[in-house]
Amino acid sequence: MVKKACAQANYKLGLLDMAKKEAICRACQELIDPFDTELGDNKGTEMRENFLVDMIQGGAGTSTNMNANEVIANRALELLGKERGQYEFCSPNDDVNKGQSTNDSYPTSAKLACILMHSELLTAIKNLSKAFFDKAREFSDVVKMGRTQLQDAVPMTLGQEFQAYGNSVASDIEALSNATNRFCTSNLGGTAIGTGIAADPHFSQIAVQELRTVTGFPMVLADDLIEASSSVGDMIYFSGMLRRIAAKVSKICNDLRLLSSGPRCGLAEINLPPKAPGSSIMPGKVNPVIPEVMNMCAFEAIGNDVTVAFGAEAGQLELNVMEPVIIYKLFSTLRVLGRGINTLRSHCIEGITANKEHCKDMVYNSVGVVTALLPHIGYKKCTEAAAMAVKDKRPVADIIVELGFLKREEVEQLLQPESMCGPTAKKSRTQ
Structure with a gap:
């Protein structure tokens, strides 16, 4: 998306001829949507296989940026009727990367990826909150004891407890969207350190306008390109939001494990759907495996946030060279939380039942x-x-x-x- 927007901007500035622009944009579109039937082939899938560079790399993402430049340039050469590697006709550096540096195109691409990936997590959170609200209605007449510090407190309904879970999760929907909106600010055209050296004076504004069209996102140019090139503040904020989601959902899973403890010598207020034999030696034992899975997904997300924090702190002067590991951990967290939350909802929350009479007896005896x-x-x-x-x-x-x-x-x-x-x-x- 970034390379396509830049090619269109360079064409509008008269820095790229029509043939090169069309070839580069076609190659980019094949990468964006490798299954686009209008393109008439499946080159995008083949091109994606040529991205060989590991995400964790030195050089602040230069290897990934050049990998993209070369893949796009070689496909553009094919479209121009040339052989791969004939860079005098379409250069990875002089044409595909024109007006850019790794230090602006790489973080901009990463932010766009986070925006695209977060939608799956957002859907998972919405569905989880709905599942809790459904259970809240189902358990609205189940009276039980509330507890503080694991000691008997005062009565409440199980429905109130699950309503609180739903509201806790739902509050993250808007918060996550707001955190993601910060990624709509780009330093594109700032090139090496934000001064815009080697780029046309009008490139930044036009490139971001084109990026807005290509992505459909409300992209804007950063007010201070030097600050935007050296700081990863938006990534820290986003990672912290993901950590918040992880911690809150993990706490709920701790509650579910406690509330389902037993079946005869624990709280046993609720029953979790049995998913696997719990022991190789204790017959009949069933463990709360799905909440445990979500706990571990949360631990990974929280650990990833620690890495992001260290990566952000390690920045020096006009560039943070640790962006690759920061971005890698953000992608990892988005994936693990989305999958974990979907698993929790479909394999646990939706199948929970209540031991109504047992809950009532405990209230009377409290x-x-x-x-x-x-x-x-x-x-x-x-x-x-x-x-x-x-x-x-x-x-x-x-x-x-x-x-x-x-x-x-x-x-x-x-x-x-x-x-x-x-x-x-x-x-x-x-x-």
Whole structure:
């Protein structure tokens, strides 16, 4: 896309003749869409096989840029009726790379790739949030105990818990889009260090306009080409956004593993779809393998972000030569998160079921329900009753009645689990 836009810009500036421009643009289009039936052949696939350079490389991406220049130039030569390597008729440097440097074309190409790749992750996140919201509606009447620091807290519904998961994931949809929008700023035409040496004075503006047309993205030229050439701030920001998604989804997976622990000696509030035998020695054991997979995908994404941070910090003066590893890790994270989230949704979330009666029993037997009585008997009496209930291993409601704090019918009315899953203080003061 970048090379095509640059060829069109150079043609408009009178720096590239029509024949070369058409050949270069045709070669670029074959690479962009190797299965375009209008092109009449499948050269794009063959051309892609000629990209042999490893993404992790020294030289700030020069090897990749020249690999692209040479592949495009050789295909353009074929289209011009020449032999590959006859660079006097179409040069990788003087024609395909005209007005550019690796230091502007390479990061611009990488940003475009991130924009294109992020759409799959965005779709995965949207589908995951929808799956959580669907489960929230399904579990809206399942009363359970909420927990803080792994200790009984106060009642809630399983639906509220899954609604929170859905909202947590959904909040990243706009945030990810905003982070990606930063990639629509290009330093194209800044050439080596952003000063624009060896490029036409009008090349930058025209090239970015052409890039906007080729990509369909709202591309703009950076305000300060020197800053844009030396800084990888947009990549750091984007990587941090991916880390945020990874951490949040991984935390949810930790919850799912805890909530499904058991089946008889754990929380066992939910059941995860069984996907594989859990042990080679323990018959019948089933492990939460899908949340574990997502945990590991998140760990990789978070580790990639650390590499991005080190790569960004390692920049020196007018260029960050560590861009190849930064870009490599961004691509890796986009892939692993997208696949992991899709797997989590389709193989786990959509098949979760609730143990409704078990959840309800745990609420009735919990000391945490005493919190609902705070507006009626105060903190001191609630604490006294809770301590006795724990010590004697008896229901807190019985203790409240025995101590004379409330009558039996009052306790039963106030400690209805369904009524404790929302604000209660205002209601209690009117009673």
